Amino acid sequence: TPDEFYVFKPTLKQGFKSIILKNLGRKTKKYIYAKMRGLKEVNVLKKDQLKFSLTGEEIMILAKWACQIEEHYQIPQDIEWAKDGKTGQLFIVQSRPETVHAPKEVRFYEEYQVKTAKKPILTGIAIGNRIGQGRVHVISDISKIGEFKNGEVLVTRMTDPDWVSIFPLASGIITDEGGKTxxxxxxxxxxxxxxxxxxxxxxxxxxxxxxxxxxxxxxxNGRIFLGKIPFKIKRYDLKKIPDLKTKIMINIGAPEIAFKTSFLPNKGVGLARIEFILAEKSEFIH
Known part of the structure; x- marks a missing residue:
């Protein structure tokens, strides 16, 4: 699971050092060049696991490059970068249009609701805001993807582009490793x-x-439960919501749901629970 770095674009473009969040990932394994040929997987030393993969200066360089690329193409970008293990030099290796979070008209808003006192058997990082159900199919090797059936939940260590052909068949996907990108x-x-x-x-x-x-x-907070847990889906047609004289504003306390919440008809944020964010992300000395 990689390190995560959040940079605030508006103040970055004004020349400020705008790193607002750094999360240390789980880096227990790495690939190195084998003596004969190819790569081999080795354990990462404990002291290196506790180090961030980028310095503050490197984070700022990559963030500025990302803004320049986005401005050039005039559309949000999904950008990949690399760092030379010997020289420390940074490279942009790929950039393509970002199709999920790019601005677009949203006509319908779907809300998935699940209520259960049952404890999840596993947790991880949730991608999206939906619920999926199906039978587990653990696939450890790409050579076995032909066995995957429509409606099953794909479970594996990690995926790469060779796995894409079975993604549309899956009712859900679960991996051991990986981060939000x-x-x-x-x-x-x-x-x-x-x-x-x-x-x-x-x-x-x-x-x-x-x-x-x-x-x-x-x-x-992604949760995996044994069995089929009952849930409801509420679907709202945003075109049918009437205009009101009263300004409806949002009460929000979790940054990770801010983007999803932004699609609700609203006149802005009425209450931001900053204390929740500080309590989660800051270390206080009493």
Whole structure:
């Protein structure tokens, strides 16, 4: 699971150092060049696991490059970068249009609601805001994707472009590794498939044939339940909501659901629970 860095674009463009959040990922394995040929996987030293992959200066450089690329193409971009392991030099290796969060007209708003006292068997990072249900199909090797059936939940360690052909068949996707910008996350967002990544042990805990529920309705907190948990889907036609004299504003306290909430008809944020954000992201000394 990679490190995460958040940079605030408006103040970045004004020349300020605008890093607002850094989350340390789980980096227990890495690939190095093998002596003979190819790559081999090795363990990462504990002291290196506790280091961020980028310095503050490098984060700012990449953020500025991203803004320049976005301004050039005049559309939000999905950008990949690399860092030379010997020289430390940064490179942009790919840029393509970002199709999920790019501005577009939203006519309908869907709200998935699930209520249960049952404890999840696994948790991870939720991608999207939907719920999926189906039978588990653990696939450990790309050579076995031909066995995957329509409506099953794909469970694997991690995916790459070779797996895309079975994504449209899946009612949900679960991976052991990955972050919000990994392959499984990007493709799942575009296809609207409930996906939970970074479960650490999903492919070991879950067994073929188990009925499960993949719940992505709780912000970034993805939950996986054994069995089919009842849920409801509310669908609103935003064109049919009447104009009101009273300004309806949003009460929000979780940054991860701010984008989803923005599609509700609203006149802005009436109350932002800043104390929740500070309590979660800051360390206080009493």
């Amino acid at each position: 990994c392959h499984a996350a990007i493709v799942s967002r575009e296809l609207g498939i409930p996906c939970i990544i970074g479960t650490k042990k999903g492919s070991y805990v879950l067994k073929n044939g188990q009925e499960i529920t993949v719940d992505c309705t709780q912000g970034l």
